[in-house]
Amino acid sequence: MKTNLGRAALYLTTAAAALCGGAPAFAQDTGGTLGEVVVTARRVQERLQDVPISITVFNQEQLTQRNIVSPTDLAAYTPSLTTNQRFGSEKSSFVIRGFTQEAGTSPSVGVYFADVVVPRAQGGTTSGNTAMPGAFFDLQNVQVLKGPQGTLFGRNTTGGAVILVPQKPTDRFEGYVEGSAGNYDMWRTQAVVNVPLAETLRVRLGVDRMQREGYMKNQSGIGPKDYNDTNYWAARFSIVADLAENLENYTIFSYNNSFSHGYAPRLLACRQTGGVGAAALLGPLACGQIARQAARGDGMRDVEINNPKPLIDLRQVQGINTTTWNVSDTLTIKNIVSYAEFQERSSFSLNGENFVFAGRPFNYILLNPAPTGAQAAQSTFTEELQFQGRTPDDKLVWQAGxxxxxxxxxxxxxxxxxxxxxxxxxxxxxxxxxxxGGQISASKTETYFNNKGFYAQGSYKLTDQLSLTAGIRYTIDKTRGVSENTRIRVRPGAVGGFQDIVCNDTLRFNVPDGPDAGSSPDPLVVGDTSACHFQIKTKSKKPTWLLGLDYKPTDDVLLYAKWSRGYRQGGINMTNVGLEAWGPEKVNTYEGGAKTSWAAGPVRGVFNVSGFYNDFTDQQITANLIAKPESGLAGGAAIVNAGKSRIWGAEVDASFRYERFTLDLGYAYLNTTLKAISLPTLPADSPFSQIIATAQVGGDLSFSPKNRVTASASYRLPLAEDLGDISVGATFVHTDKQNATGAAASPLYRLPATDLLNLNLDWKNVTGRPIDVSLFATNVTNEIYPVGVLSSFNSAGFEGVLIGPPRMYGVRLRYRFGA
Structure with missing residues (x-):
């Protein structure tokens, strides 16, 4: 099946190229004519074909047809975009052009909603800093910007940016109510209403609720019957007030809550002998679990996990206010202020096991909420002042802020x-x-971020066709971390006893066991962790810049070349003794491209292509930590500045239309190589004996498939107008094999190639009424494919994989009212 589908995609791409004179552009129009898509990739509204950035755009209709409700769904349809799903779909992070967010690091792809970066979070696992479930409803569009955006969007955009643009209140009374139902007991309800309260006051309210059973079935008899379920609420209220003729105030309030059982890995590999430390104990036990799975005849979507009450509870509230003052025809002043809070409470088995030792079930690593508080609890305040202007002759267009x-x-x-x-x-x-050897790691941390940026960028027309663009940003990042982490070393024997409580830092990590339960030579009391107080600070000051030339021989052709610098700030993770901090990374990107569109003749279309080369240094990568036996630790994973990489590739986004037929194609070629690794030297008193990089010199970077192709075709049936508008569509996505961890020492590190097919049928204005009906199916061939790997083979002696969604299908009904 894979071979046939792969050949079909190749033939389809070749045919499209022949018809269009090249491969087409994925971005379609958002209600206007083809090639007239409006984007805000440079913080102002511009025609997509005039912006010298490689961009993929989806309008709300396309998002709905493709059932995009999460970051992983969006990545499935965008050739240059993938996701790191190590901790589940709702906690996934974006990856563009090989730039990956590892646990504890800041994102390498900035995510923005209504011009504001999404709220931060700093938990023990990747959390926050991404689009929440429920963020993809009632949008004007989603824009995926590829390559560093460090001038106008700031630090932490080394890979690119994902911009969600919500629907703004309009001056018409309108809205809709929508319901969806499908397999795995899926149901979803949406409702949106737009009301003009006065000539100068408009409001919009929307809600989105979705539930679906999990597709990973738990065979342990402990805890829930399924994992990888969906269960979220989302609500959004926006209001636009015209305070004066040239003064607008736009406010958005949003709430998102996702509460699920979380993710479930399936164990597939184990080390029966030869393990060191924890791997010597756990490897054979994992082999036993894998044997039980085989004896039952389990499939790839069956797991065996002994967590009685798993959960991933994510909550986010946010308020955004944008005031726009059009001072004159040549000057606009905009102020954007926001406040948000994010919280996570989770309980999940990090590696998905069901182990028994000496007749007792136990877990390798089971994350749990503390008695009070949350695993991540953070507020984020932003303030941005923008000045946008142009000269009267339009030769210079500039902005600063x-x-x-x-x-x-x-x-x-x-x-x-x-x-x-x-x-x-x-x-x-x-x-x-x-x-x-059991213990409880009680983490208790606070992280403070302070980030300032000053920027300016302008484009000057050297001639009517040739423009020079230059921009610079100077960023000052400060991070302070506070911890009172402790380790409760549990006494073998009766339930509830513990040998002692020690601090998880370099001064106290090897405190001898106390003579009595609940005591130690340096006594600590459960709940009183002040004796373990530890503080660390990091700071960086970095410029980022852009220098480019744009040439427009005609209105429908844009040629561009540019050099940009991006940087991602360093960070802090207080759980790894002696390796709590890491520094920033930087990238120099050289890119050239062309954007073309045509409307003459029977075939209309756009064809956008770009090529790029990245020089990536001080790369932040994950390293596994092997603990010394006397430390009492079970190992860990740290972020270190260890890598230097070379990344180059090409991207094509294109579209064409012929009468009732539309074809969108996207292609990304990515060639990544880790050129060097330089791991830090551990001091003699470190509790760890070895650092093992989860990457290999000469190997590919994680989540960076060499070839990725998307093809979406739709056809409108020639029906009488009073019957409505019926269209049928299909989307095919091919992804080459790719690394999930970068570590060749891991037996499962390489994800296989995938070929996924989705279908949809849409009937709008059913028999002339304001009713729309849709049928949809994703992963039609029900392909079983891994989307992530647990990189624990060296430290724990076993490994598993995360499996992607199976075939999903259903029906959607929408009733529209008003204008």
Whole structure:
């Protein structure tokens, strides 16, 4: 099947190229004519074909047809965009052109909603900094910008940016109610109403609710029957007030809550012998679990996990206010201020096991909420003042501004992680220690961010066809981390006993066991962690810039070349002794491209192509930590500045239309190589004996498939107008094999190639009424494919994979009212 579908995609691409004189552009019009898409990629409204950036755009109709409700759904249809789903779909992060967000790092792809960066979070696992479930309804469009956007959007956009533009209140009374139902007991309800309260006041309210059973079935008999379910609420209220003829105030309030069982890995590989440390114990136990799976005849969507109450609970509230003053025809002043809070409470098995030792079930690493607080609890305040202008002759178009971001904890980010323990109530230390090496890692951290940026960018017409663009931004990033992390070393024997409590830092990590339960030579009391207070700060000041030339021989052709610098700030993770901080990384990108469109003749279309080369240094990568036996630690994973990479490739986005037929094609070629790794040297008193990089010199970067193709075709049936408008469509996506961890020492590190097919049928204005009906199906061939790997083979002696969604299908009904 894969071979046939792959050949079909190749033939389809070749045919389209022959018809169009090249491969087409993925971005379609948002209600206007083809090639007239309006985007805000440079913080102002411009025609897509006039912007010298490689961009893929989806309007709301396209998002709905493709059932895009999460970041992973968006990435499935965008050739240059992938996601890191290590901790589940709702906690996934974007990857563009090989730039990946590892656990604890800042995102390499900035995500913006209504011109404001999404709220921060700093938990023990990747969290926040991305689009929440429920963020993809009632949008004007979604824009995926590829390559560094470090001038106008700031730091942490080394890979690019994803911009969500919400629908703005209009001056018409209108709205819709929509319901969807499908397999896996899926149902979704949306409702939107737009009301002009007065000539100068307009409001819009929308809600989105979705539930779906999980597709990973739990065979342990412990906890829920399924994982990878969907369960979210989203609500949005926006208001536009015309305060004066040239003064507009636009406010958005949004709420998102996702509450699910979380993700479930399937164990596939184990080390029966030869393991070191924890791997010597866990490898054979994992082999036993894999044997049980085989004896039952389990499929790839069956798992065996012994967590009684798993959950991933994400909550986000945000308010955004934008005031726009059109001072004159040549000057606009805009102020954007926002405040948001993000919180996560989770309980999940990090590696998805069901182990038994000495007749007792236990977990390798089970993350849990603390008695109070949340694993991530952060507020984010932003303030940006923009000046946008042009000369009267339009030769110079410019903008400048200042940006401030303050992100502070709303409380301790804290969680209790059971390691090699069997717990009934981890909060009360109701745990058994069957292996003799069990402990509770009680993390308690606060992270403070202060970011300032000053920028200016302008385009000057050297001639009527040739323009020079230059921009620069200077960013000052400060991060401060506070921790009072402790480790409760549980006593073998009776439930509830513990040997002692020690601080998880370099001064106290090897405190001897106390003679009595609940005591130590340096006594600590559960709940009183002030003796473990530890603080660390990082700071960086970096310029980013853009220098480019644009040439427009005609209105429908744009040629461009540019050099841009991007940088991602360093960070802090307080859970790894002696490796709590890392520095910033930077990239120099050289890019050239062409954008063309045509409307003459029977075939109308656009064809956009770009080529790029990235020089990537001080790369932030994940390294596995092997603990010394006497440390009492179970190992860990740290972020280190260890890499230097070379990334180059090409992208094609295109579209064409012939009468009732539309074809959109996208293609991305990506060639990545890790050129060097330089790991830090561990001091003699470190609790860790070895650092192992989860990447290999000469290998590809993670989540960077060499070839990716998307093809979407639709055909409108020639029906009488009073019957409505019926169209049938199909989308095919081919993705080459790719690394999930970058570590060749891991037996499962390489994800196989995939070929996915989605279908949809849409009937608008059913028999002339304001009713729309749709049928949809995703992954029609029900392909079983991994989307992530648990990189624990070296440290734990076993490994598993995360499986992508199966065939999903359903029906959608929408009733529209008003204008």
């Amino acid at each position: 200042a940006y401030l971001e303050i992100s502070n904890p709303t409380g301790w980010s804290q969680g209790n992680t059971a390691i090699l323990l069997s717990c009934t109530d981890i909060r009360a230390v109701q745990c058994l220690n069957p292996t003799g």
